[in-house]
Amino acid sequence: MKKEWPLWEVFVRSKNGLEHRHFGSLHAADADMALENARDVYTRRNEGVSIWVVESKHITASNPEHNAELFEPAQDKVYRHPTFYDLPDEIKHM
Amino acid sequence: MSEAQIKSLEEEFEARIARDEKIEPKDWMPEKYRKTHIRQMSQHAHSEIVGMLPEGNWITRAPSLRRKVALLAKVQDEGGHGLYLYSATETLGITRDEMFEQLHSGKAKYSSIFNYPAITWADMGAIGWLVDGAAIINQVALCGTSFGPYARAMVRICKEESFHQRQGYEITLKLAQGTPEQKAMAQDALDRWWWPSLMMFGPKDDESPNTVQSMKWKLKRKTNDELRQQFVDQTVPQAESIGLTIPDPDLKWNEEKQGYDFGEIDWDEFWQVVKGHGPCNKERMKARVSAWENGQWVRDAAMAYAEKQQLRKEKQAV
Numbered sequence: 001m002k003k004e005w006p007l008w009e010v011f012v013r014s015k016n017g018l019e020h021r022h023f024g025s026l027h028a029a030d031a032d033m034a035l036e037n038a039r040d041v042y043t044r045r046n047e048g049v050s051i052w053v054v055e056s057k058h059i060t061a062s063n064p065e066h067n068a069e070l071f072e073p074a075q076d077k078v079y080r081h082p083t084f085y086d087l088p089d090e091i092k093h094m
Numbered sequence: 095m096s097e098a099q100i101k102s103l104e105e106e107f108e109a110r111i112a113r114d115e116k117i118e119p120k121d122w123m124p125e126k127y128r129k130t131h132i133r134q135m136s137q138h139a140h141s142e143i144v145g146m147l148p149e150g151n152w153i154t155r156a157p158s159l160r161r162k163v164a165l166l167a168k169v170q171d172e173g174g175h176g177l178y179l180y181s182a183t184e185t186l187g188i189t190r191d192e193m194f195e196q197l198h199s200g201k202a203k204y205s206s207i208f209n210y211p212a213i214t215w216a217d218m219g220a221i222g223w224l225v226d227g228a229a230i231i232n233q234v235a236l237c238g239t240s241f242g243p244y245a246r247a248m249v250r251i252c253k254e255e256s257f258h259q260r261q262g263y264e265i266t267l268k269l270a271q272g273t274p275e276q277k278a279m280a281q282d283a284l285d286r287w288w289w290p291s292l293m294m295f296g297p298k299d300d301e302s303p304n305t306v307q308s309m310k311w312k313l314k315r316k317t318n319d320e321l322r323q324q325f326v327d328q329t330v331p332q333a334e335s336i337g338l339t340i341p342d343p344d345l346k347w348n349e350e351k352q353g354y355d356f357g358e359i360d361w362d363e364f365w366q367v368v369k370g371h372g373p374c375n376k377e378r379m380k381a382r383v384s385a386w387e388n389g390q391w392v393r394d395a396a397m398a399y400a401e402k403q404q405l406r407k408e409k410q411a412v
Binding site: 003004005007024025026027029030033040042044045061063064065 | 118120121122158164167170171177178181182184189190191246247250254393394396397403404
């Protein structure tokens with residue numbers, strides 16, 4: 001039959017209070033196996049308390065070639081940052 | 095794309111690396127960068143996987159439970175490191191099966207060190223101490239490499255690897271402090287693994303044509319000879335401290351360069367092993383290919399089961 005197991009992306013929460021972070025990917029036949037493999041491959045030394053797996057094909061990624069139109073417009077909007085606003089030195093707690 | 099356009103993209107690309115920016119999988123990259131990385135990263139992954147074989151052989155014969163759990167954990171780590179590296183390589187557009195095919199057909203290489211036999215328990219000490227020691231020197235240099243997925247895998251691997259070297263040194267140390275027979279075993283293992291470990295850093299700089307390009311892409315941060323010197327300088331005192339002798343009559347401290355001078359490596363042997371004529375090349379590939387082929391039905395069954403479950407779920411949803 002020779003069919004390669006699908007690719008899964010693995011996200012691990014290292015401790016409660018922190019977000020899940022992308023750790024890497026692996027191959028597995030189904031979601032249950034992906035979770036089990038993720039445990040063995042990415043958490044051999046207590047690196048996590050929770051694992052998410054998602055089949056790689058379900059992730060839609062932005063294209064780096066479009067980075068200019070996606071991300072550059074934010075660059076000239078300095079007024080979104082507090083330091084843009086001039087206040088007299090004697091004003092406190094702001 | 096016109097040639098001029100490609101040239102300007104290439105210049106921008108090189109400039110990004112020079113600024114220490116990382117390259118991520120979907121970024122534009124020169125074809126040569128992609129190919130070189132696929133080659134080096136997959137070879138690195140293959141080395142981890144084949145590297146499990148000489149040690150796996152000793153798990154059932156470890157002399158104590160303490161040694162056994164350590165060796166088991168080390169071999170499992172190597173499997174894990176191979177998996178990190180395979181999936182990092184897949185981001186460059188090659189499939190896992192293609193990489194396995196290249197390994198099994200002999201098209202892709204792996205580190206020659208694993209083509210030497212592990213014939214006594216003392217070899218488990220020498221491999222951890224020397225082979226992992228040499229690997230760590232190579233790998234620490236790679237943590238800052240330009241390709242993001244490779245650099246991230248290296249960081250994780252380096253963190254895990256230092257226990258490998260320490261457990262190997264501890265094995266050697268205990269043997270060196272043991273009976274005369276045990277000490278002789280430790281010395282014998284050092285005698286056999288020393289020169290192959292020095293070969294792990296690759297050909298001499300003036301015979302390593304890719305060094306300039308690899309330095310530019312930060313696939314190398316130091317040259318082969320620099321890394322080899324670092325290994326010798328740090329390992330010699332470790333041997334002396336436990337009363338073992340490095341098997342090199344030309345080894346001598348050089349006050350001026352603040353490092354050791356050492357004898358000439360047998361480069362004929364090096365190339366023989368690289369070309370497939372080492373003591374265990376055939377045995378290693380046979381073990382690897384048979385594990386892969388005998389596992390085929392398991393992989394197929396797991397896939398068939400997953401597809402059946404999926405189908406059942408879809409039917410129930412209707």
